[in-house]
Amino acid sequence: MIAxxxxxxxxxxxxxxxxxxxxxxxxxxDGIVRDDDxxxxxxxxxxxxxxxxxxxxxxxxxxxxxxxxxxxxxxIGRLAIGENILVxxxxxxxxxxxxxxxxxxxxxxxxxxPIWKKELCRDGDRWVPGDHQHGCGTGK
Amino acid sequence: MTVRVRFFARFRELLGTDIVVTVPEGKxxxxxxxxIAQKNRxxxxxxxxxxxxxxxxxxxxxxxxxxxxxxxxxxRVADGDEIAVFPR
Numbered sequence: 013m014i015a016x017x018x019x020x021x022x023x024x025x026x027x028x029x030x031x032x033x034x035x036x037x038x039x040x041x042d043g044i045v046r047d048d049d050x051x052x053x054x055x056x057x058x059x060x061x062x063x064x065x066x067x068x069x070x071x072x073x074x075x076x077x078x079x080x081x082x083x084x085x086x087x088i089g090r091l092a093i094g095e096n097i098l099v100x101x102x103x104x105x106x107x108x109x110x111x112x113x114x115x116x117x118x119x120x121x122x123x124x125x126p127i128w129k130k131e132l133c134r135d136g137d138r139w140v141p142g143d144h145q146h147g148c149g150t151g152k
Numbered sequence: 153m154t155v156r157v158r159f160f161a162r163f164r165e166l167l168g169t170d171i172v173v174t175v176p177e178g179k180x181x182x183x184x185x186x187x188i189a190q191k192n193r194x195x196x197x198x199x200x201x202x203x204x205x206x207x208x209x210x211x212x213x214x215x216x217x218x219x220x221x222x223x224x225x226x227x228r229v230a231d232g233d234e235i236a237v238f239p240r
Contacts, residue, residue, distance in 0.1 A: 058160055058236055061216050126211075126238055128161035139162045139239070 014067050014082075016057050016127075018089040021099045030081040030103040037107040039114040043098040045091050050131045055088040055097065058126040062086070069120040077113035079104050084117060086127060097129075153177060153231035157188055160238035166195035181212070181219065181227040185237060199237065209240040 013026070023040060030038050045053045070082040081103035091097060100117050104110035121127075130139045157171045158164075171188055186204070189196040201207055206221040213219065213236040219227055229235065 056161055056164075058158075058213075058238060061213065061236070064216075126160065126236075128239070130161070 013085065014063065014070050015085045016059055016063055016066070016088055017085065018087065020087070021085045021096050023096075023099055023101070026083045026085075026099070026101040030083065030101050032080050032103060034105055035080050035103045036105045037110040038101065038103045039107075039110040041098070041100040041102075041114050041118055042096055043118075045093050045095050045097060047093045048131070050093070050133050052093070052132045053091045053097070054130040054132060054137075055086075055091065056128050056130070057086070057088050059088075062126050065125045066121065069117055069125070072120075073102070073113045073117050077104065077109040077116065079109060079113045082113070082117070084121075086121070086125075088127070090132075153179075153229075155179070155184065155229045155231070156234045157185065158234065158236045160236065162239060163195065163198060163237055166192050166198055175229065179229050180225070181214065181229055181235065182206070182224050184229055185212070185235065211238055211240055212236070213238075 023042065027038055027040065066084050066086065070084050073079055074082050079102055083101040085099045087097055100114055102110050102114045104113060128139055130137055154172060154174055157173065159167045159169050167189060173188070175184060185199065189199050199206060199210055206212070206224060210221055211218065212221055212224055214227065215234055
């Protein structure tokens with residue numbers, strides 16, 4: 013399942029579905045809203061471009077790392093501290109491929125998929141690029 | 153002809169989004185974005201440098217395909233195009 017959605021993700025269900033014949037390892041990446049002294053986080057996507065890009069990244073990872081299953085769910089909208097932002101569930105025959113495939117996917121998403129996040133702070137709001145130092149009052 | 157321009161993230165907050173404009177045949181992509189951006193000084197400055205070139209972190213897409221901002225000066229829009237403008 014590759015999706016961009018406002019709803020939360022049932023990670024347990026994804027893990028169950030990822031267990032296929034031949035699966036020996038499942039790696040779950042769960043990116044969550046960190047308490048960096050922010051109130052909330054707001055995420056926005058250029059959905060018509062972002063979704064095909066997520067599908068392309070998942071497909072490339074599957075091929076390159078011999079993955080048996082790939083799920084990528086990116087949430088948008090307003091999220092509270094502790095909520096899931098991005099969930100990646102990768103299934104493979106062995107842990108090496110699963111770890112490497114998962115890492116490839118998250119780095120590719122951060123590098124170029126048109127999804128933006130805005131930190132809503134007590135003293136104002138700000139858009140943050142993927143690798144920017146996060147947190148209200150930092151890096152200003 | 154009609155062209156749709158969509159700004160995202162900070163650019164959306166400054167310039168709005170889903171802007172549908174009627175433009176003459178052969179309209180340049182950069183000129184189109186500049187004209188829309190000029191309605192908000194802060195928005196214009198966020199997109200363009202002092203020489204009027206797109207800032208390095210600005211990404212332009214024409215119908216879902218990336219346009220090299222350095223070459224955007226020669227790009228023309230066509231009827232029904234969707235132009236997306238957003239930060240890296």
